[in-house]
Amino acid sequence: TDFKSDAQPTWCPGCGDFGTMNGMMKALAETGNSPDETFIVAGIGCSGKIGTYMRSYAIHGVHGRALPVGAGAKIANPDIEVMVAGGDGDGYSIGAGHFIHAVRRNVDMTYVVMDNRIYGLTKGQASPTSREDFETSTTPEGPQQPPVNPLALALAASGTFIAQSFSTDAQRHAEIVKQAVEHDGFGFVNVFSPCVTFNDVDTYDYFRDHIVDLGETDHDPTSYEDARSRILDPGKEYQGVLYRNEDSVPYERSHGVDTDMSEIQDGAPEDAMDLVREFY
Ligand code: SF4
Incomplete structure (x- = not known):
């Protein structure tokens, strides 16, 4: 697409981030945006390289602090399309405070989190979304604490658009990100984006076997009660728009x-x- 730069990604072959990025580029193109009106703000981590691989204005932010940069850019120039991208470590650990406040501030921008449930760039330490029993170099007996539920954090912070997708389900993922771009307010998409090098539990096969697509259920994304019961349903890996507040300003x-x-x-x-x- 117009949004692909000439830079060759250095992500590991098979990394979920390829699919996540392709869907982001497709969503931006299909919503009528052009690279010269688009601003990508990236965090730190494997996902943080995305601003180099996409052709648009971009900035590689400070660890965990991509969201306030994106919000500032959008407030300074509401005519541009702002998309912030990062990983689960960047967004839900050091960036968790910014995440909650960005959600409740509801600036009109999109936040895509490539959630692989591990720190990839620093070679495989437990992240906020790692499973409780996931053995890593820093947690040989597992983190022994429950993973962060980013969808629940967003709902509790009065999020107006909360969605989840799977990087390899290309069409569905792009369609979900597109809805986030079109949303009037803060469009948040948590993307299952497997790390093929350091995470051998949250794999493509695991997600393929466990994802429940909300499009195939009677879920009503405009219903807060439906969203709440799905989001707080432990152990379920949903794909689709969990919640959308149609009165969002x-x-x-x-x-x-x-x-x-x-x-x-x-x-x-x-x-x-x-x-x-x-x-x-
Ligand atoms: Fe992707 Fe993991 Fe490789 Fe990083 S370490 S590029 S997240 S597969």
């Missing part, structure tokens, strides 16, 4: 910063400063 609109940038470019920098003063 993005932060920049509710706070009056959804501004036509062309208005301030004519008289900048004074007009721009007026705007900033008005906002704060």
Whole structure:
């Protein structure tokens, strides 16, 4: 697609991140975005390399702090499409505080988490979403604490769009990310994106055998009760849109910063400063 750069990914052959990225590029293209109007913010980790592999404006953020950079960019220029990408270690460990506040702030952007339930770049340590009994170099007897449920965190933080997909289910994954891009507010997608090198339990086969696609159930994503009961259902690996609040109003609109940038470019920098003063 237009969004693919010439850089050759250094991800391990078979890594789930390939499929995750392909779906992101497809979703951006199918929602009518162009690389010169798109800003990718990446975290740190294997997933963090994604800004190099996609052709658009991009920044490789500080570990766990990609979300506030993305939110700041969107508030400064609401005309651009902002997509933030990272891994489970980046987003749910060091970035957990930013995650919760980004969810509740509801800036109109998309957050894609490549959840492989392991730290890959640093060679296989337990992550916040690793299973309780998953033996790793740092947890020889398993983490012995329950994994973080990112969907539940998002729901508890008043998330307005909460979804989950599987990187290798290409069409379905792209369609789910596309819905997140189209959502008016913070579109969050947790993607099962297997690490073929360091995680031998949360594998492609495991997900293929266990995923329940919500599209094949009577799940109503606009129902908070349906979302809550699915999200808190232990041991279930759902794919699809868990929750969508149709009354969502993005932060920049509710706070009056959804501004036509062309208005301030004519008289900048004074007009721009007026705007900033008005906002704060
Ligand atoms: Fe992918 Fe794991 Fe290799 Fe990182 S270490 S590129 S997550 S397979």
